Amino acid sequence: MKQDALPSLHTLAAGTDRDRDAVMAGLTLAWNSGVVESHVNRIKMLKLRQMFGRAGFTLLRKRVLLA
Template sequence: MPLGYKRSYQRVRAYLHDKRTSPRPVTARPPSPRAVTVWILRHPDTLTESEQLQLNAVRRHYPELDALTRHVRSFATMLTSRHGERLPDWLDAVRQDDLPSLHTLAAGIDRDRDAVIAGLTLPWNSGAVEGHVNRIKMIKRQMFGRAGFQLLRKRDLLS
């Protein structure tokens, strides 16, 4: 006895037609984790109205993301306005919330708290030095391991 469907083609066609034309509930796709991350890390004034509404909806549904957003934004304010003296209060606030990844960050900051406070407060930085170190490392990588000190020195002085 052969296997298969014993009814007519028209019956299958009618069944599929009903399925294809029946209204489906319209639901908005949730934003991707990358999009939410970008919204949290950007300055609130640079978000479009749509992005702001979506971020607010996500923050209402996920209290841990709301706490994370508050901590990230307060740290960004502290960083951009050079208020390193606020760091101990920020660390205490982070420890009060149940955010393990921020607890790890807080523990790392605590290991060298004075240096971090100085970095967040003082106007000086080592950006120029780090730029030169990065350039020398790039030259060394370009030379595929042939960069002895003499050759690296000569190439650095010529560039």
């Protein structure tokens, strides 16, 4: 694998190798933080839309209440 010209793949492989314990835990343990990450991403999206004026308060309120 070291002979090919894919530096991004080498970086990914090196990072995965460095975090081997975390990777193994993520693949083998029954629990995860997916639900929490989903809520965090939703809140960030709503905040960004409000900051950049792409959604008025009415739309933001509706999205928060329906989500």
